[in-house]
Amino acid sequence: MGSARVLIVDDEEDVRDALRDGLTPYGHKVETAADGPEALEKIRNSQYDIAIIDLKMPKMDGIELLRSIRSIDDSIEAVMLTAFATVSSAVSALKLGAFDYLTKPTRMEEINHVITNIMEKRSLKEENTFLKKRLDEQKEFGVLVSISPKMREINEIIHRISANDSPIFIEGESGTGKELVARAIHFNSKRAQKAFIPVNCGAIPHHLLESELFGHKKGSFTGAISDNVGLFRAADSGTLFLDEIGEMPGFLQVKLLRVLQDQEIRPVGSTQTIPTDVRLIAATNADVDEALAQKALRNDLYYRLSVVHIKIPPLRERKGDIPILVHHFIKIFNEKYNRRVKSVAPACMETFAYYDWPGNVRELENVVERAFALNCDEVLMPQNLPSKLLQRRSNTRLSKPGAMPTIGEMERQLIEQALSECGGNKGRAADMLGVGRKTIYRKIKKYGISA
Template sequence: MTHNVLVVDDEPKLCDLLASALSQNGISVFTAGNGLHALKVLEVEDIDLVISDWRMPGMDGPQLLAEIKSRFPQLPVIVMTAYSTVKNAVQSMRNGAFDYIAKPFDIDELDITVSKALQFRDILKDNQRMRAELDEHQQIDSLVGDSPSFRQVLHAIDSVRESNATILLTGESGTGKEMVARAIHKHGNRADKPFVAVNCAAIPEGLLESEMFGHRKGAFTGAVTDRVGRFQQADKGTLFLDEIGEMPLALQAKILRALQERVIEPVGDPRERKVDVRVIAATNKNLLDAVANKEFREDLYYRLNVFPIPLPALRERVEDIAPLARHFAHTLGAAAGKRITGFSPEALQAMANYSWPGNIRELQNCVERATIVASGAVIEDNDLPAYLFAASPASTSALLNEGASVPPDLDAALAEVEKAYILAALAQSNGVQAAAAQLIGISERSFWYRLKKLGIHVDKIVR
């Protein structure tokens, strides 16, 4: 990397000497005879380091240092002085100088000091770049938020997006695993190649192998034409395996081979096909428990878990609820032809108090409903679904303060609350699942998943 260094001294011979010495290290050197001239150079050139004399006519070194720290606070400055008293050196460091060198100076000493200053400048530039990229990621596909737990997710995305490592996204349903996968693909080295998503729980077991690897015509009843599987569709790109924990054991071995050897065999075709696919898997299950219960292959788990990214539940990032809600209101309002400017304090408080078992997906559905029913530009608390107010923090506090027994398993307790909500919605909708899902503000797919997870069997009418 070529660096630009500005040397400021009222002695032209010294400027020439420094320019000659620094240029031997591949550094481009600019010179200025005084502080005012130096500031003009800084306004038009991308300077990485300033080396300035201490005593100069007009604007001297301390004055120039003060101006640089005010206008270019991250630009390192090395001060040179023939009056190398401890007082001058200490004062320059206190005022923000990176370091100082004394005249007459040794060239080797100068090289070491300049090298350290430029390394420091490079670190600052890298940090600025990373912050800019993280800020950009915060707006990617609803990846909005600045809570500490979500910042960790953004850092993980930034670390892995340019690699080809297999990624395992974990977290509750609705935490945004597919959005994170799409963000990694969109900002990685395969962005111009396909992104193919497969929901392993939504495809019947008998068709899953054909869906993943393709098949030849006549391979089985109904195979009337050749079919290209998802692995080949995603060749050179990214394959997102959602709900990987629901994949049948029999197929897991073939997925493992595809990951290890980068080859597949379509159903009914013994010829191997090479594939170059970056795999991102996602699950809301504890795969280690599944491994212990012989429901998931241990070798596949470790093959998938190369770079794990756990996604926090929305209740663990309460400070992100308001910006997420505003983001959804803006985008959904625009799509509906309505201008939503924000939420009332009461509405924001109600959303902050709710536990969001459906996480971001549930919040989005909630805001979409509120956007539709809102009569004005500001969403009020009475525009929100009634279920948000069914259990308040006050009732929880009362439970604890009155000495009631606290459930030993928080997840089990939350599951019971979730089950009660779903049963109530089913009762109100006479067992119509689509209507029940709408009542509690979640998608039909999410509702179906919860029925399966909680072991709820739906009759035509639930009483």
């Protein structure tokens, strides 16, 4: 998660030096303060991610310092350290928003583990904020950038199911936008202000996945140097997105089924269950019927998860979306790279239409970004496209003359769909397509479209 900017506040010089020397090798940028007033002065003049604060100090104790920090910079996470732990002091610190409360002496690995958890939480929060902004920017398209009937139907389903907490099962090929659909459901729901946490079940080793999901107690297995709350508790009151659910081992599918039934989890190494309030969204890029037949996915778990089943069509089945997606990506990359690309050459768009997009929307995004990197003009040209796309266009033209629609036919269909989506409003249709109003009036006249 990268390095953290850490401020250590302790009245004992040996402790400050030990923490600084111990945390620096992990890549963190560490500064120290001998007391509360010095710490506040540093915070007013510098930026920090985390403050590690000794509870008992002269001049100003840790609780008072934490209260003052909150009034200056509420984004700083606090970790309290003390050799004299009491229930009352722990409660006071946690009420003020301290992230954790550790007892001296503390192992450096444990402190670094807490810092890593803080930075992961911050990264997820920032990602959620960024993606919510992107989703908000797409309101004119409903939830997803699309004007195809199939995707409009999915948009309508998203709006209907966002109001309740039923589990969702999303099926679709890699790159079709399963996580985007899951995020759209979350950000349109009453849980939108809470965490959205995606988990790729196939990317985490099986022997670690249980601990990652449900948490563990310190010492419950080799390497468990501190308690871990787990992703279910991290997503409390929010949404947990389990991608590639078919990659989850069978014994964990059984445990997940129990969580869905009882609404509680039990961390590894614990005898206590903990109530959980999380909306579950699961997804797979595999054929569901085949996964069930091969027992990669348990029938009982699938039926519990698929209260609502959403199947996202691949891009090759909705090629009418390609122009609007391309213009959407141009808008994003213009902002990202500070460019002013205005359009795509017709031959370039025609090339997109001939290609089958096995990587779906993700591949299209990658191709547009590549064209941005290679192109210096205001129009993206075919020579900036990968050779496999150009070859596919050439082969298709030679083997199936007339099989693909012309760019004019695609353009007409796209304008007609946009006008239909916008209730005949030409200005909104132009905005949706990313073209000027004069352009859409001219095209409507050119193609004889009634509007």
